[in-house]
Amino acid sequence: xxxETLWWGQPLDARRYHIFEGEGAPESLCGGWLLPxxxxxxxxxxxxxxxxxxDCKECARKAGVLDE
Numbered sequence: 063x064x065x066e067t068l069w070w071g072q073p074l075d076a077r078r079y080h081i082f083e084g085e086g087a088p089e090s091l092c093g094g095w096l097l098p099x100x101x102x103x104x105x106x107x108x109x110x111x112x113x114x115x116x117d118c119k120e121c122a123r124k125a126g127v128l129d130e
Contacts, residue, residue, distance in 0.1 A: 066083045066084035067083070067084065067085075067112060067116075067123050068081055068082070068083050068091075068104055068105065068106035069081070069082055069099065069104060069105050069106060069130060070082075070084075070104050070106060070110075071090075071097045071099075071103045073085075073095045073096075073097050076095055077117060078115075078117055078118045079116060079117045079118065079121075080092060080094070080095050080097070080117075080118045080121045081106055081118070081121040081122065081124070081125045081127075082095075082097055082099065082103075084099070085099040086098070087099070087103060090118065090121055091118075091121040091124040092118050092120035092121045092124070093121065094118075100110060101102045106125055110127045111127055111129065112127055112128040112129070
């Protein structure tokens with residue numbers, strides 16, 4: 063993982079929140095979604111946790127917010 067900012071976003075057709083890295087129109091960490099960064103999406107912080115049914119498990123695992 064690079065030093066780019068990680069942020070949460072929910073593409074229109076997605077049923078869950080995904081985590082994206084960097085600005086522009088990055089791909090989600092799971093590789094399934096593209097979403098343009100608008101500067102208003104919440105960043106992934108140290109205290110964030112995975113919420114089953116609301117967040118993408120693969121994105122959360124790759125970002126280190128999934129406690130397994």
